[in-house]
Amino acid sequence: MSEVKGVEAVPRLWQRFTEWLRHNAPEDHAVLLPGIGAEELGTLEREIGFPLDGGLKALLSVCCGVVTPASSMEPGAFFLQYSLLDAAGIVEWQRYFANAERDLVADGNGWGVGMLAHHSWVPFAQANTGDVLFVDHRDGHEGEVGEMSFGDPRYRLLRPGLTETLHDMCVAVEESAPLLSPELRRRPVVHEGRMLEWH
16 A cells, blocks of 8 residues: 555655654654553543544544644644644633534524534644644545645645645655645745744
């Protein structure tokens, strides 16, 4: 099976990416938090109310967040200019979208469900701007990685899954090249030899 396919590739791709961080953006590598085990994953699933996508579970099992940067000049926003959330942050953001979905329906704006908010969006990374990356758990969209920018509040599909996202990130940093995906028009740049930025 190709390294790009299947959620079982996520830990391997994550190791490949974080090894690059270790050697090229050491301050980003230093803020990585450890993964969580099956019991904590089960607690997280109970708190959000449904099973997590396999790719997201695989990522959380090897890394569950970073030491949150206080500003854009601190390391940690190496995931496409987003910082990975810990379990508490994931629950908080998922509940935000679930509440926003309920508000849309209550206000007669049901057309916005799935465009502006959905309870099946599980955010896993947040930018300093408040924008988030999430894994979609809706029927027909399972595993897709989306981006919610509150300056342009309609979600944007970025990649079919975390496996493809991580693969593209690995290739980009290793080749110092723009991301392959046209949805991700970002180029990796190492700032001051210590942290990865995506311009």
